[in-house]
Amino acid sequence: MNAPYRYFGRRLGHLLVVWLGISFIAFSLSNLAPGDPAEMILLRQTGEAPTREAVERLREQLGLDAPFPARYGRWLAHAVRGDLGASYASGAPVARELSERFGATLQLAIAAIFVSLIVAIPLGVLSAVHRDSPLDHGLRVGALIGASVPGFWLSYLLILLFAVGLGLLPAAGQGDWRNLVLPAVALGLGDAASLMRLTRASMLEELREDYVRTARAKGLPARLIVVRHALRNALNPIVTLSSLHLGRLLGQAAIVETVFGWPGIGKLAVDSIYARDYPAIQGFVLYMGTVFVVVNFVVDMAYVRMDPRVSVFRSWDGRRA
Amino acid sequence: MGDVPDDSPSARLVPSGALPLPRVARNLRLAAVLRRRSVLLGVGMVVFFAVLAVAAPLLAPHHPAAMDATRRLEGPSLRYPLGTDNLGRDLLSRLLYGSRWSLSTVALATAMIMSIGIAVGAIAGFLGGLIDDLLMRIVDVLLAIPSLLLALAVAGTLGPGIGNVMAALVIVWWASYARVVRGLVLAVRERRFVEAAGALGAPRRHVLLRHVMPNVIPPVVVLATVEMGELILAIAGLNFLGLGVRPPTPEWGAMLNDGRPFLLTAPHLMIYPGLAISLLVIGFNLVGDGLRDLLDPKG
Secondary structure, eight states: OOHHHHHHHHHHHHHHHHHHHHHHHHHHHHHHSSSOHHHHHHHHHHSSOOOHHHHHHHHHHHTTTSOHHHHHHHHHHHHHTTOOOBOTTTOSBHHHHHHHHHHHHHHHHHHHHHHHHHHHHHHHHHHHHTTTSHHHHHHHHHHHHHHHSOHHHHHHHHIIIIIIISOOSOSSSOSSHHHHHHHHHHHHHHHHHHHHHHHHHHHHHHHTSHHHHHHHHTTOOHHHIIIIIIHHHHHHHHHHHHHHTHHHHHHHHHHHHHHHTOOSHHHHHHHHHHTTOHHHHHHHHHHHHHHHHHHHHHHHHHHHHHOTTOOTTBOTTSOBO | OOOOOOOOHHHHTSOTTSOOOOOTTOHHHHHHHHHSHHHHHHHHHHHHHHHHHHTHHHHOSSOTTOOOTTSTTOOOOSSSTTOBOTTSOBHHHHHHHHHHHHHHHHHHHHHHHHHHHHHHHHHHHHHOHHHHHHHHHHHHHHHHSOHHHHHHHHHHHHOSOHHHHHHHHHHHHHHHHHHHHHHHHHHHHTSHHHHHHHHTTOOHHHIIIIIIHHHHHHHHHHHHHHHHHHHHHHHHHHHHTTSSOOTTOOOHHHHHHHHGGGTTTOTHHHHHHHHHHHHHHHHHHHHHHHHHHHHOSOO
16 A cells, blocks of 8 residues: 555544544543432432432433443444434433534634734735834734633623624624624634734745745745745645634634523523533534544545645655665 | 763764753853743742732732622722722732742642653653553543643532642643653653763662662753642632632632622722732743753753
């Protein structure tokens, strides 16, 4: 078998091991929870303290009296078939609730990455081109502030300014694109800060390259050199990083969705936590963990394919693996 | 000051992509970092908050939980310099006491994260073999899940309480430290002075503790400083969601949460705590950025 396929196979194997680990953590969460699940379900159904016999009966019914490995095995067997159990709070299948909400979170994440890219790339390029100028210093201070401000606080500042003060955009809910603007900006700006730094560093490196000097010597206009030549090469790590930022973004999204009442997975998770809805919390961890490792895997593979300079098939001393 | 070129075959075995060998402890370069204005400003900001935290009882005009029912949701006044909250408590006093919570929780969480990360990383790197494989797979799994999401789920499952929030962050955050420490241990143990100590018959434990670890700890301290801002934001975020401290504890994230219903009538309840969090994180990030350049001058 040739090297790329072997690399693919090895990464796929690794992905499976990591996924099993994630499933184990997700399942173990229920054992961290204080109190007996059967008792909690009954309490929720009837609203009063259940009898000992009723609890025992339900424990047996749900298979909660089985040892931990057996319960994990059964849960996993259901999970791979897309069955994550029923929500304590709504009684609906957790997997269906998560899938229904996923679209909203994806919409928000894509919009946030878009905001982040259109803010970070032009500013990062400007900062690199005008290195050490007052503009560069100003932009870097801006990036520092952007990386340090809590996303949930920024959300409220945006609401105060654009929804309450200027009345331009709605403060909460889901409807047309106008509802998406504020959460996407709140989520995207924090990300833009680190992306801008990366763009700057990456551009500075490219601008030092010989081909840039050649282009200058040929008398090409500076704007053309920056946009057509340097930026094109600098974009590769930027795009990779912005997709890898998805994980951080998804974490932040839970809080931002809660602030804006955006009906995504993050808000569902926070609501499940308030409701002590353990199957939903478990399902959330497994679902998001799965999404995240699959995205990383795809980005990894795409990166190898896109950039022939990525020499994953070479060992450290340059020998072919 | 140049390093003696280490051209032993074992030194060349270290892949070029691995972490740079620890040279952080060099006083010369540390002094250079401290001379930077931005780092000094960061240190100043952190020290400022530390002083506020220590001196809170002296500086605060009121007790943080003292309520004045006649003066609720007021703007700034002589008696209440930053105004009052919905229970008539002095916002400034609560902010001052809040710095105690922010600084002590992040310090304690960082200490626990570092202890676990260093111990696991050192064991994995030094023992190698099956134990290394097993520990690193656990690390892989923890790093594969977005940390804030997992911390949210763990804290949420454990139930509300600042102890549970910190436990959740420690459970999630140690993994990246363990990976860095393991890499450093692997790099350092190949160096000549370690080889020499082994050749002289020093026991393994002695080699690890006396020769390897002193070279591993400084970069880990740098990493901890770099990550402190992020950790403060995570703690504040979980407190904001109501998973951490219980009322009436004056923690900044929790204060933001308490101020939510009064966003329109008393926006100062949300503006000042957020400003405090931001300034503290900016301080840590200024220091962290300077130190990061030390570890990786290119990035």
